[in-house]
Amino acid sequence: MADPQGFDFQLDDGQTPLGPDEARGLKLSWVATRGDLNDAEGANIFTAMRWAAREIRKKRVVVSSEDFLRQLHARMFGEVWEWAGRFRLTERNIGVAPHQIAMQLRQLFDNVGAWQEFGAYLLDEQAARLHHQLTYIHPFPNGNGRCSRVMADLFLQSHGAQPFTWGPAPHDQRVRQRYLELVRQADTGDLEPLLRFVRS
Ligand SMILES: Nc1ncnc2c1ncn2[C@@H]1O[C@H](COP(=O)(O)OP(=O)(O)O)[C@@H](O)[C@H]1O
Ligand SMILES: [Mg+2]
Incomplete structure (x- = not known):
């Protein structure tokens, strides 16, 4: 699909088309191609990961919170996009309605707290969920x-466990x-295969 800013976005399966609103927020004038964008985002994400690792080491953050989620997104994409760290305002083919985002996140983070309190799932399953x-919320x-x-x-x-094996961006098409x-199978309630995949 042609992008309002003329990017040749490779819309492979599962990638969300940008609405005209959000596509307008590119901050870097040198970014002209998809490759440029990958480079710019990759560099931004790399810096963000170092920041996050430091915050966690110093126990300065609660990862499963709206506050941290927004901060993290802002850190990962804020050098490239104006809308980094801000919730979506338009409907997508994936994700809840925009006005539901804050409420659903609140519920999710409450649930994570309850899983921990009551030992409902092993840590890997908590992270996968x-x-x-x-x-699914797609904020x-x-x-x-x-x-x-x-x-x-x-x-x-943040719970002293090893990260999953996927990395932030699985670039290999297969x-x-x-x-x-x-992920789609998990939408239907079957999390098991995803759980195996993230430790494969
Ligand atoms: N059916 C689905 N249900 C839930 N999540 C999905 C589904 N399809 C795709 N996704 C998630 O949405 C992501 C793509 O959304 P997007 O906002 O473009 O993220 P990114 O730009 O990081 O790839 C996929 O990587 C996947 O995590
Ligand atoms: Mg995308």
Whole structure:
């Protein structure tokens, strides 16, 4: 699909088209191609990961919170996009209605607290559920997949566990296809294959 700013976005399966509102927020004038954008976002995400690792090491943040989610998204994408850290205002083919985002996030983070309090799931399953629910809610105009995967990894690390094996951006097409299949399977309530995948 042609983008309002003339980007040649590669809309592979599961990638959300930007609405005209959000596509307008590019901050960097040198970004002219998809490759430029990948480079710019990659560099931004790299810096954000270092920031997050430091915050967690110093125990300065609660990962499963709206506040941290927004901060993380702002850190991951804020050098590239104006809308980084701000919730989506338009409907998508994935995700809840925009006015539901804050409420659903509140519910999710409450649930995570309850899972921990009552030992409902093992830590890996908590992280996988957190990731899946975040992609399902789809709070931001873009970057939901990457931000949700990083959230799960940081959640694990904040509890002294190893991150999952996926990295913020599974670039390999085959791995990405498989990942998307498993996310969709998790939509139907079957989390098991995704759980195996994230430790494979
Ligand atoms: N059917 C689905 N249910 C839930 N999440 C999905 C579904 N399809 C795709 N996703 C998630 O949405 C992400 C793509 O959303 P997007 O905001 O473009 O993130 P990113 O820009 O980081 O790829 C995918 O990586 C995946 O995590
Ligand atoms: Mg995207």
